[in-house]
Amino acid sequence: xxxxxxxxxxxxxxxxxxxxxxxxxxxxxxxxxxxxxxxxxxxxxxxxxxxxxxxxxxxxxxxxxxxxxxx
Numbered sequence: 001x002x003x004x005x006x007x008x009x010x011x012x013x014x015x016x017x018x019x020x021x022x023x024x025x026x027x028x029x030x031x032x033x034x035x036x037x038x039x040x041x042x043x044x045x046x047x048x049x050x051x052x053x054x055x056x057x058x059x060x061x062x063x064x065x066x067x068x069x070x071x
Contacts, residue, residue, distance in 0.1 A: 039045075
């Protein structure tokens with residue numbers, strides 16, 4: 001059977017439609033992630049992220065110090 005005949009068979013067409021649909025979903029997911037990264041990579045987001053990490057480290061140090069005082 002030639003390759004051109006197998007493409008027109010209904011089971012292959014259904015399979016191709018399924019694969020194309022899955023790839024469309026993956027492409028949309030990648031597009032959404034790209035948009036999210038662009039939105040997150042602003043100066044404000046970087047500063048807020050840095051402040052969050054600094055605050056977390058400072059808070060952890062305070063909790064550790066208070067815990068040490070109790071023992």
